[in-house]
Amino acid sequence: MRLNRNLTIVVIAAATVAACGTSTPDAPSTTATAAQAASSTASAAPSGPGRPASCGTDFLAKMTVREKVGQLLMVGVKDAADARRAVQQGVGGVFIGSWTDKGVFSSGTLQSVAKAGKVPAMVSVDEEGGRVSRVPGANLVSARELARTMTVAQARAEGARVGKLMKSMGISVDFAPDADVSAQPDDSVIGDRSYSNDPAVVTKYSQAFAAGLRDGGVYPVFKHFPGHGSSSGDSHQGGVSVPPLSKLKTKDLLPFRAAAASGDAGIMVGHLTVPGLTEPGLPTSLSPATMHLLRGGTGYGAKPFDGPIFTDDLSGMKAITNEFSVPQAVTKALLAGADIALWISTDQLGAALDAVEAAVKSGKLTRQQLDASVLRVARAKHVVTC
Template sequence: MQTQTVASMPLTQKVGQLFMAGFDGTEPTAGIRELIREYNLGNIIYFTRNITSPAQVAALSAELQSEATAVGAGLPLFVATDQEGGVVSRLNWGTQLPSQMLIGACDDEAMARKAGATVGRELRSLGINLNLAPVLDVNNNPDNPVIGVRSFGENPERVAALGAAMAQGLQSVAVAACGKHFPGHGDTAVDSHLDLPVVAHERSRLERVEFAPFEAAIQSGIDAIMTTHVAFPAITGDAELPATISSAVQTALLRKQLGFDGLLVTDCLEMDAIAEGVGPAEGAVRAIEAGCDIVTVSHTLERQRAAIEAVLTAVRTGRLTEERIDRSLQRIRRCKQQRIGASETAEKPEWNRCAPESKQLATEIANCGVTLVRDDSETVPFDTSRHLHVVSFTGTRGSPAEDERYDPEAVSAALSEVGFEITTHTVATGETVEIAAENEQIVAVSYDALANESQAATLRTLIAHHDQLAVLAVRNPYDLSVCPDAATFLTTYGYSPGAIQAAAKTLAGTVDPTGTLPVTIPD
C-alpha cells in the first residue's frame, strides 16, 4: 500500500480521510464520486439500500476502491457496514448469523470467535474491510428500544468475553472490528436515533458495568470503537452533552484512563440526538475536538459537504490544529495498513465458498441458543401428526438501526417444512383472533409484545383458553413478562433464517433447546 506521507498531504485530503459517508443506490453516485475526488474521502458505509447481490456488492466495492486509490494520497477506503447478525444485518441473502443475544444464550467464546471469522471472510469476499460490530453494550434495560437482542446480554463479564472473542475472529481474517456504542447504550429507554438519552448512573456503576466490555476489547486489541450519542452526566457533568462530542469521554476516559490508541469512530451525526442539537457540521468539529478520528455522516450529501467544510474552516481559523488532524490521520493510515494491507497480500475468499460455512454456522448457533424458558406443562415438542395453528403478529422494525425485514409468516413456512400441517392466522395491531376448538395445538409467535398492549392482550386471551399452546418470541425475550406464569415460552432472540428454522425444529422435537437466558425477565 504505497501512499504519501502525512506531512506531504494537502489539508483538504487529510480532512477527507477523517470522514465516513454513505449514499443511495447500488452504484456509486455522482455525489460520492465528488467527495472522493474533491476531498479524498477515506471511508464508505453501506446500508441495505446499497445491496442487492454478492456480485453487485463486490463490484461496487472494487469500483469505489479504484476511484479512491486513483486520486489524492492513493489511500484505500475503509468500506464499512453493520453486519452484527440478527436484526441488524445489512447483507440479507440467507447467510446472516443470528443475533448476538442468541450467541449470548450459547455462552461459548469459541463460537463467538468463529462467528467473527466467518462473518469476516464473507465481508472480505465482497470488498468490505470494516465491520461496525460487535455490540459491546450491556443490555440491562428491558425497555431499551434500540439495543435489546443486539447485545450479548446483561452480564458485563460475559458480554466482555464474547465481544472480545468476536472482534478477534473478525480481525483474524483481516477485517477491522469496531465495538459499539461507547460508553454504553444498554441502559437507555430512548433511541438516540430519535432523541438524546441520558444514563444517570454514578461513575462507580459505569466502571463496573458499562465500561467492562470495552476495557476487555481494548485489552484484546480491538481496532476501533464507536462513540454513542448518549449523555453521561457522571462523566461530563452535563446531562445535555452527547458522549460523542465530549473530551471527558473520548480523551480523558477512553484515551488516557483506558489507554485506547485505536480508531474512534462516531455513530452517524445525522441521528437526531446530534442533528437536532448542535447539528452535523458543528458536531463533526466538536467530535474531532473531543478525540474522534472518523466522523460518520451516513445519508445526505449536503450535510456531508457541510461537515467536511466545517472541519476545514476550523483548522484554517485555528480552532483545530493541523497536528490534531494529523494524529487521527496517522491512526487511520496505521489501521488501513494493518488490515487492508494484510488483505491485499492474502488470498481473497470467494463468496460462493464462504456462504455454505456462514449458513452452517448460523444453524449451529441457532440450534445451540434457542431457549425453552418455561414448559411446566410439557407442551413442547408438538405432535407433527396433528394439525397446528400458528398465530403471528405483524411488526415493524424496533429502531431506525434495523431494516424492515420481519415476515410474520416465516414461522409457518418453517413449521410446514418440518412436517406440520399448518393453519396460519396473521393478526394486525388492534385485531383479535379466536380458535374455537380447545384441544388444538397452537404456536403464538410474539413480536415485541412488551411494547404492544394489543398483542399482549391477545396472547393472554389465547393462553387462558388453550392448554396446548406455546409462545414463541422471535423479537424480544422480554415478552415473557406479559405472559401468565404457566405459559410455555420459547425464544430465538430474533428472526434470522437460522433462528426461525431452529425454533421450528425445536417445536417438532428434532432440536433439543439448550440455550439459557442471558437477561433477566422482569416480573
C-alpha cells in the same frame, strides 16, 4: 448504530454510544477542565506510544489540509456511483446502510469504490447479526442468541465466517461487536444486540467475535462506549441519559477495558448524556471529556487507547440533529477528539469539509491533532504500518 430508511434524515460505528463521569481528575466536573484535558490527549505526538517520531511523515507530507480532513469523514451512500463520488472527493470511508442499493454487493464493486481516491477508503457496514444485519447471506443470529447457544470458540468461528464473506464483497470495517451490557427486552434499542447482562459474558463473546472478524480480514469496531445498555431511551429519537460513571465502572465499562487493550480495533462513541462527565449541551459523541476518558483509560481502569474513535451517526439521530447541523456536529466531534465523524448520506459533504478545513486553518483544530487522527485512520487501513 441501528439505521433504516425511516430513521434516515441526512447523513461510524456502528451504533450508539455513551459515557459517564464523576468529579475526578480523569472525569473533570467542569467544562473548561475537561476540554483542556481532552485537548492535551488528542494533541499527543502523531507518532504515538512506542513509535518513531518519523512514523507516517512521508504519508502526511503528500497530503493537503483538505485531503487530511477528508480522511476523518465517513458518509453513508445510496449506491455505487454515490460511493465512488464520495471517495473521489477524498472521504476516509463510506457506509453501506439498509437503504443502500444492493447492487453494491456485486462482484468487484466495493473493491473498485475503495480504490477510487488518492488513499484507499474504508467500506463499512453494520453487521451485528439478528435484526441488525446488512450483508446478504450473512445468516448471523443476534448477539444474545449467539451467546446463549454457542461457545466462545464457536463465536470466533462465526466472526471469521462472516468476516470472510464481507471481505469477499469488499467490506473492510464492521461496526460490531456490540459491547453493551443489557437486560433490555429483545426488541428494545439495545435488547438482543447485547450478548448478556453479565459484563464477563459480554467481554468474552465480544472479544471472540472481534477476533473472528480479524481472522476473516475485517476491522472490528466495538460499540457503544461507554455503554448504552442502561440508557433511558433511544438516541435515534432524542436525547437520552445513562447512569453516572461510578456505576458504569462496575458494569457497563468492563467490556470496553478489554476492547481498548485488544489492538487492531476501533471503538464507537454515541450520543448520550452522562451526569458528571458530559459538558452542558454536548452528548458523548461531541464531548471532550468523554474522548479523554476513552483515550486515556485511567478513569475506568483501562489501558490508553490509541486506535481510531468513531462517532455514531451525526445526521439521522435526533440526539444530535435537534441541536446541531451536520457541519457543526462533524466539527465539534473532531475537535472533541474523535478520529472519524460518521453520517448517513453524502449530503452536506462539501459543507462539512469546508467547516473542518476552516477549523484547522484558524488553529481551532491543531495540525498536530489533525495529523494524529489521520495516522490512526491510516493504521486502521494498514496504509501506514508503523
